[in-house]
Amino acid sequence: MKGPTSTPATRAIGIATLIGLAWFVAFGLFLSPDDAVQRKGVRILYIHVPSAWLAYLAFIVTAVSSAAYLSKRTRSLTWDRLAGASAEVGVLFMGITLLTGSLWGRVSWGVYWVWDSRVTTTAFLFVTYLGYLAVRGLGGSQHQRARRSAVVALLSVLEIPLVHFSVQWWRPLHQQESFAKGKLEYLMLFSLFIGIIVFTLMYVWLVMHRQRVLAMQDAIDEHGLEFAIAERRQEATL
Amino acid sequence: METTFVIISYVATFGGIGVLVVAMLRRARNLAERLPPEDLPWT
Amino acid sequence: MTSFSVTKLVAAKDLRIELRSRVLINQILPFAAIVMVLFAFALDNDDLLVRVAPGLVWLATLFSMLVVVQRSFAVEASDGALDALRTAGIPAQGIFFGKASALAVQLLVLEALLFAAAFVLYNSRFDGGGAVLLITSALAASCGLGLVGTLYGGLTAGTKGRESLLPLLLLPVVAPVLIGATRATEAALGVGGISMREGWAWVALLVTYALLFGIGGSIGFGPLVDDGA
Numbered sequence: 001m002k003g004p005t006s007t008p009a010t011r012a013i014g015i016a017t018l019i020g021l022a023w024f025v026a027f028g029l030f031l032s033p034d035d036a037v038q039r040k041g042v043r044i045l046y047i048h049v050p051s052a053w054l055a056y057l058a059f060i061v062t063a064v065s066s067a068a069y070l071s072k073r074t075r076s077l078t079w080d081r082l083a084g085a086s087a088e089v090g091v092l093f094m095g096i097t098l099l100t101g102s103l104w105g106r107v108s109w110g111v112y113w114v115w116d117s118r119v120t121t122t123a124f125l126f127v128t129y130l131g132y133l134a135v136r137g138l139g140g141s142q143h144q145r146a147r148r149s150a151v152v153a154l155l156s157v158l159e160i161p162l163v164h165f166s167v168q169w170w171r172p173l174h175q176q177e178s179f180a181k182g183k184l185e186y187l188m189l190f191s192l193f194i195g196i197i198v199f200t201l202m203y204v205w206l207v208m209h210r211q212r213v214l215a216m217q218d219a220i221d222e223h224g225l226e227f228a229i230a231e232r233r234q235e236a237t238l
Numbered sequence: 239m240e241t242t243f244v245i246i247s248y249v250a251t252f253g254g255i256g257v258l259v260v261a262m263l264r265r266a267r268n269l270a271e272r273l274p275p276e277d278l279p280w281t
Numbered sequence: 282m283t284s285f286s287v288t289k290l291v292a293a294k295d296l297r298i299e300l301r302s303r304v305l306i307n308q309i310l311p312f313a314a315i316v317m318v319l320f321a322f323a324l325d326n327d328d329l330l331v332r333v334a335p336g337l338v339w340l341a342t343l344f345s346m347l348v349v350v351q352r353s354f355a356v357e358a359s360d361g362a363l364d365a366l367r368t369a370g371i372p373a374q375g376i377f378f379g380k381a382s383a384l385a386v387q388l389l390v391l392e393a394l395l396f397a398a399a400f401v402l403y404n405s406r407f408d409g410g411g412a413v414l415l416i417t418s419a420l421a422a423s424c425g426l427g428l429v430g431t432l433y434g435g436l437t438a439g440t441k442g443r444e445s446l447l448p449l450l451l452l453p454v455v456a457p458v459l460i461g462a463t464r465a466t467e468a469a470l471g472v473g474g475i476s477m478r479e480g481w482a483w484v485a486l487l488v489t490y491a492l493l494f495g496i497g498g499s500i501g502f503g504p505l506v507d508d509g510a
Contacts, residue, residue, distance in 0.1 A: 003263050003266050003267055003270075004266050004267060004269075004270030004278060005263075005266045005270075005280075007280050021252070025248070028248075029244070029248065039240055040240040040241055040244050041240045041243070041244070043244045043247075043248075044243065044244055044247045047247055047248065047251050048247075051251070070504070092254075092255070092258065096250075096251050096254070096255075099247070099250060099251075100247045100251065103243045103246060103247055104243075104247075106243065107239070107240050107243050124453055124456065127449070127453050128453055128454075130449070131446070131449050131450045131453065134446055134449060134450075135436070135446070135450070138443055138446070147504050147505075147507070148436065148504075148505060150504075151501040151504050151505045152436070152450075152505075154497075154501065155432065155454075155494075155497055155501060158493055158494065158497050159453070159454050159457075162457045162486075162489075162490055162493065163453070163456055163457055165457075165486070166456070166457035166460040166461055166486055167460065169482075169483075169486070170460050170464070202255065206255075206259070206262075209262060209263070209266065210262060212266070212278075212280060213262060213265060213266050213269060216266070216269040216270060216273055216278070217269060219273055220269060220272055220273060223273075
């Protein structure tokens, strides 16, 4: 896999990810036992929980990178592109979280959805991300895009706790909160742990590559006019 | 029923990620063709 | 020019434009009223309507707000007024709070009329006990909505189909206001079994919301609407 965005670092992470993935599937699907209560359904959690953590981590990275861009001392489009790449991967993981969470809910509680603060806030974060990505596509110069998106990202940081608390007071958590963590057997915990490692590696790999793709896109846009002129000149001399 | 949902979860998750990875790497290749090597400072 | 005098000027200008053109009364209020009628068609149950009336009023407010916000910035964009203000060195904060105040006032007028409509259409009842709670929660909610609406309205104002982004950005952000204002109104009207004490707790949330976005907006509005590279 020697693509233009590959470096020794990404190759190493990529290989580690694939190995981890093999372990994960082995333990998650086969080697770990069924849960006493949830039976096979618990295996969905090995994806759902790590995916949720990484989605929230991605959101934090986007927020911090946005702040870094806005600060005059560290103003660089690299931060902006990191924010964007992290948000895209975050949307992906958020989607996985919502899908697997919904399936797990159907298996465990019989319903595809509940209106408690965690589920609702996750759904809100998903929509907010989508809004952020839409703002990134609004056009204008690269610095305009960066500034606009950065402010929106930080406003979203403000919004999410407000949404979380208002939903929580609206629908206080019931017993769903107490999914028997204490009763997790060693192998189940281990599967969860591998899941977190694998998803973290995937996140890093995806963001590194995606950020470089965005950098190439920006470079092309910058050169756009120069290239167009050069191409035109080439055509003229042929 | 649970088995079905478990399988759907794993296939959708890793299948979906796989598809996006392939698409992204292909796009990277397309973009790189149009750029001189100085513009790829990570290599 | 101090920020505060700019705020007063901008707010007065926006309200004067509204008074002259009467878009709120002529276009937006009928729209909101129709929305409330449509709710009745959709829900098809008189007891249910009384029970959910507070929520419906605030929903209608939020949907109408999208139009009011876009109008608030359409009057600027048409002759580049906002850009002119910015280039003249007028502090962005002043413009932000000015437009937010005008927006809040318009929303308050709208809410008052929509509540009246709810009393008529949905047979809401009001025993007078919760008047202070009702008014305070409407004030707090309107402040929050005015601030947030100005913020995201400024971002999406302008050319090339940016405006279609406003609902996607704004509606998730105002969700806490919908939750809080509806619960406080339910408490004030004695509907849904919510105590007055709880209603006031929701008002506290609304005030917090307004404070946070007041601060966030006063910092972020300038960079957000600055189209200068």
